[in-house]
Amino acid sequence: MAEKSDIELVTRVAVMGNKQAFDQLVRKYQSPVRRFFLNLTLGDGQLSDDLAQDTFIKAYLNIGKFRGLSSFSTWLFRIAYNVHYDYRRKMRNEVVKMRNEELEMRNDDCPTSADGSAASAYGSADAAFSSNPHSSFLIPHSSFKIDFYQALSLLKEEERTCVTLQLIDGQPIDKISNITGMPQNTVKSHLRRGKEKLADYLKRNGYDR
C-alpha cells in the first residue's frame, strides 16, 4: 500500500476513528519521538519509552484538536515537549516533598529557605538523571565514541531541548519555537549557550583534533 500523507492519516483517525491509520502514524514517528526523549532523559530507555507512550496516547485523544496549522510532526513534538515538561515538574515537586518530609523527620537545626530547597531539589532531579546507569551509553558504531549523554548532561533543560531539536532532529529555529513555545530569540540564545558548552566539552576531550 502506498504511504499516505500525515494529513490523510490524521483525517482518518479524527473523522472515522480509524485506529489502523493511527498505527501507521505511531510506526512512522516512534523513532524520532523516542530519540527525542532519550536525549532529554540522558539515555534512560525505560523512561523514554513511557514518556513516548504517553505522548502518542495524548496525541490520539486530542487528534480532533489538530487543525493543520503546523505539520503533524511539529504538533506531535509539541505534545512530547509538554509531556516531558509535566514529568519534570512532577519530579521536582516530588523531590521537594520528599526533602521536606526528610527535614521534618530529622528536625534539622539548620533550616533551609524555601527557595534553596526548590533549587537543590531541581539539582537533585538533574543529578538523578545524570547518575542514570544508561547515561554512559555510547552512540553505537561511532568512530569517535563520544560519551554523548555526558556532553548533553552539561546543558540546562531548555538548552538541551533546543540543541537536541536542532542538531539531532534537524528542526529549524521557527519550528523549535513552535514546539517549545519560546520566542525565537530565546531559542537562539539557548542554542548559542548550549553549543558553546558542548563545543568546550568536546574540545577539552580532544574531539576537535
Place this chain on the structure above:
Amino acid sequence: MTDKDNLQTTFSDDRLLEHLFGEAARQEIADNGFSDRVMQRIAGMEAPAPSMVSCNAATQRLTRLWTLFCVAVGALLFYFVNGWEMLKGSLHVLFSSVATSLEVFLTTAPTVELRLNPVAVLLLLVFLLVVLPYQTYRRLSEAL
C-alpha cells in the same frame, strides 16, 4: 577577541557539533514492539470524538438553534406558498410523463431496432459487476 574571531570560532564550533552529532541524528531506533504496546493501550480506549463534534458546547447549541431556525422558516414558506399543492402537481406531472413515455415505448418497441455493441456491453457488465463492487469494497475496508 574581535568579532571576526568570534564568528570564526562559532562557525568552527557549529561544524564540529554537526560533524559529531550527525551520527546521532541518523540513528534510527528499532521499534521492538513499541508501536504494538501503544496500540494495545489505545485498543481499550474509545475512539476520539470526531473533530466536527469536538467543538465547545456553546457552538453546538448555536448550531442546533440555527438548524431549528432554518427548519421553521422552511416549514412556514411551505405553508404560505401552498407547498403541498405544488408538490402534488409536480409529482402528478412526473408520473404522467413517465407513464406516457412508457406507453409510447411499449407501443413502438417491436418496430425499434436496438444496435448494441457486444464489446461495450461486456465492458459495462465488467464495470458494474467486478470493478465497481471491488472499488467499493476496497474503499470501505480502508475507511473502517
